[in-house]
Amino acid sequence: MTNKEIATLLRHVAASYVIKDEKKFRFQIMAYQKAADAIENTTSEIKDLIKENILQDLPGIGPTIKSHLEELIKTGRVKHFVFVMKGIPSPVYPLLDVPSFGPKKAFKLVSHFKLTNPTSVGEDILTLAKKGEIASLEGFGEKSQQDIIRALEEFKKGKTKTNRMTLPYAWETADKLLSYLKKSSAVSRAYTLGSLRRMSSMVGDIDIAVASDMPRKVIEHFVAYPYKERVIEKGGTTASLLLSSGKQIDLMVQPPNRFGSLLQHFTGSKNHNVRLREYALSRGLSLSEYGIKKKEKGKWVTKTFKTEESFYSYIGLDWIPPELREDKEEIQAAHNHTLPHLVEHKDIQGDLHLHSNFLIEPSHDLGQNSMEEMILEALRLGYKYIGFSEHNPSVSKHTPSQTYEILKRKREKVDILNSNNKNIRVINLLETDILANGDLAIDDKSIGLLDALIVSIHSNLGMDRKSMTKRVLKGLSHPRAKILCHPTGRLLNEREGYSLEWNELFEFCKKYGKALEINSWPTRLDLPDIMVKEAQRTGVVMAINTDSHAVFHMKLMEYGVSVARRGWAETKDILNTRPYQEFIQWLKD
DNA sequence: GCCGTTTTCGGCCCGACTGTTTTCAGTCG
Numbered sequence: 001m002t003n004k005e006i007a008t009l010l011r012h013v014a015a016s017y018v019i020k021d022e023k024k025f026r027f028q029i030m031a032y033q034k035a036a037d038a039i040e041n042t043t044s045e046i047k048d049l050i051k052e053n054i055l056q057d058l059p060g061i062g063p064t065i066k067s068h069l070e071e072l073i074k075t076g077r078v079k080h081f082v083f084v085m086k087g088i089p090s091p092v093y094p095l096l097d098v099p100s101f102g103p104k105k106a107f108k109l110v111s112h113f114k115l116t117n118p119t120s121v122g123e124d125i126l127t128l129a130k131k132g133e134i135a136s137l138e139g140f141g142e143k144s145q146q147d148i149i150r151a152l153e154e155f156k157k158g159k160t161k162t163n164r165m166t167l168p169y170a171w172e173t174a175d176k177l178l179s180y181l182k183k184s185s186a187v188s189r190a191y192t193l194g195s196l197r198r199m200s201s202m203v204g205d206i207d208i209a210v211a212s213d214m215p216r217k218v219i220e221h222f223v224a225y226p227y228k229e230r231v232i233e234k235g236g237t238t239a240s241l242l243l244s245s246g247k248q249i250d251l252m253v254q255p256p257n258r259f260g261s262l263l264q265h266f267t268g269s270k271n272h273n274v275r276l277r278e279y280a281l282s283r284g285l286s287l288s289e290y291g292i293k294k295k296e297k298g299k300w301v302t303k304t305f306k307t308e309e310s311f312y313s314y315i316g317l318d319w320i321p322p323e324l325r326e327d328k329e330e331i332q333a334a335h336n337h338t339l340p341h342l343v344e345h346k347d348i349q350g351d352l353h354l355h356s357n358f359l360i361e362p363s364h365d366l367g368q369n370s371m372e373e374m375i376l377e378a379l380r381l382g383y384k385y386i387g388f389s390e391h392n393p394s395v396s397k398h399t400p401s402q403t404y405e406i407l408k409r410k411r412e413k414v415d416i417l418n419s420n421n422k423n424i425r426v427i428n429l430l431e432t433d434i435l436a437n438g439d440l441a442i443d444d445k446s447i448g449l450l451d452a453l454i455v456s457i458h459s460n461l462g463m464d465r466k467s468m469t470k471r472v473l474k475g476l477s478h479p480r481a482k483i484l485c486h487p488t489g490r491l492l493n494e495r496e497g498y499s500l501e502w503n504e505l506f507e508f509c510k511k512y513g514k515a516l517e518i519n520s521w522p523t524r525l526d527l528p529d530i531m532v533k534e535a536q537r538t539g540v541v542m543a544i545n546t547d548s549h550a551v552f553h554m555k556l557m558e559y560g561v562s563v564a565r566r567g568w569a570e571t572k573d574i575l576n577t578r579p580y581q582e583f584i585q586w587l588k589d
Numbered sequence: 590g591c592c593g594t595t596t597t598c599g600g601c602c603c604g605a606c607t608g609t610t611t612t613c614a615g616t617c618g
Binding site for chain 2: 025026027028029030031032034035059060061062063064065099100101102103104105138139140141143144147194205207233234235236237238239240250252265266268270273274275276277278280281282286287288289290335
């Protein structure tokens with residue numbers, strides 16, 4: 001069972017408690033949801049955590065859920081879960097994925113109509129709604145029947161599309177809306193918040209905050225946005241739109257003197273806010289988007305904040321960078337004044353993963369621009385060094401001596417570039433495949449022509465975890481192999497990465513002085529942020545690269561930097577923040 | 590069911606909006 005499947009099962013248990021008695025089981029419901037979060041957010045497999053007896057170290061997993069999960073892994077089922085879910089027809093659960101369907105609505109419909117097929121339950125309810133059979137049910141009406149039809153139809157459409165956005169796409173969508181909003185005189189300030197401000201790798205919806213003394217006017221302007229599909233909801237301080245692309249935009253408005261608490265609230269994450277409010281509550285303070293409530297002489301008084309800094313400061317915390325607001329001990333660190341000094345875009349001294357159009361007859365795609373063009377862009381970006389890392393010449397189409405000849409020409413080319421450019425150092429690298437047996441795609445004679453190798457997995461992605469780990473470590477153990485590129489191999493919205501013994505890899509990298517890449521490509525962002533944090537904690541160094549195949553890709557560096565920041569990385573953890581001499585010494589070590 | 594710089598017992602974030610309601614339930618973030 002994968003972690004994802006286990007988390008889903010725990011959410012179903014929570015939903016079952018909601019159906020049975022939401023009030024009575026209120027805290028069990030929270031506990032199961034929290035446990036599901038924790039399991040989705042860990043990089044280790046539950047099976048392994050049980051084997052090592054450290055499952056209870058996950059936040060939100062206590063003795064009871066721990067023993068349930070042990071039973072699950074051992075026997076494939078949990079008696080207590082079966083008991084809790086008893087009497088709830090299975091078609092209830094798939095409905096929970098449909099927006100606006102919660103456990104109670106799903107249960108009411110499924111049990112009233114005695115639906116039995118979990119695969120067709122959506123279609124079944126759609127048919128019933130279209131026949132007008134739902135409006136007469138208690139608690140439902142004509143309007144909610146129409147809402148059900150729309151929700152199910154939108155869900156059906158959304159399923160064929162990918163439903164989460166990459167960062168550049170989300171920024172573009174948000175920017176368009178921001179410039180529209182700013183046309184209204186009622187808008188004094190407007191910002192993009194939520195997961196976009198936190199720079200999550202994938203963004204579900206777009207959150208916008210506006211400072212204004214005329215909230216009604218702002219909302220009216222917002223819902224008149226010409227590119228909307230429809231208005232989802234509209235109230236006095238918030239509103240939501242569905243765009244024709246299927247993406248949702250949420251708006252919140254507060255007056256300028258309360259904007260600090262709005263920024264804080266709407267940046268999230270939800271878990272960060274929950275933790276923050278618990279922290280505040282233990283100090284007799286109640287937080288919300290309106291400000292901070294405090295009891296004075298028996299009465300609650302709300303204090304307002306213009307800035308986020310003053311909001312955090314009032315509850316005794318340092319300002320927390322948005323990328324860290326994921327309930328990963330950042331509140332404790334802010335309390336102790338031990339927040340990390342995160343790496344910044346301006347700290348980057350060079351980009352080590354660039355594909356030029358040098359005719360290398362590669363195994364995979366060639367770049368579109370010349371080395372000279374990429375050097376110009378690197379100078380413009382203020383870099384002190386860059387590494388050209390084209391793919392190795394294809395193994396099947398070249399003999400080792402042909403490969404040697406190609407790489408010799410590249411060596412000569414790089415030497416000329418270095419003698420012609422005094423303001424930037426050019427490093428002769430190669431993105432070299434680790435073959436299925438762990439061998440590198442070129443031989444030692446050819447490797448001798450290069451300053452170092454960066455190595456990657458591009459084939460046989462389906463290997464089991466043990467074999468894949470052996471393969472990667474073997475490839476990486478070559479003394480000239482220095483950086484492992486896009487280590488998980490994931491492609492966001494397309495495929496999961498391959499599986500690997502991550503702790504073993506981290507220990508290996510630390511011991512033998514190898515680095516892991518943080519690939520900035522928006523559908524890679526690989527290492528993922530949660531693994532960056534674990535690698536960083538282990539003491540592994542990382543390199544943030546763009547994997548550019550054209551000059552205009554080189555500006556994607558900021559996305560890789562955001563992943564590093566979300567993983568709590570400081571400049572000391574990032575190889576390519578080092579000055580050239582220091583870096584090249586590491587590379588040749 | 591989990592958790593602890595006031596607690597191993599007694600707490601557990603805070604609010605918006607919609608629809609079916611006449612005071613609230615359900616869903617969402």
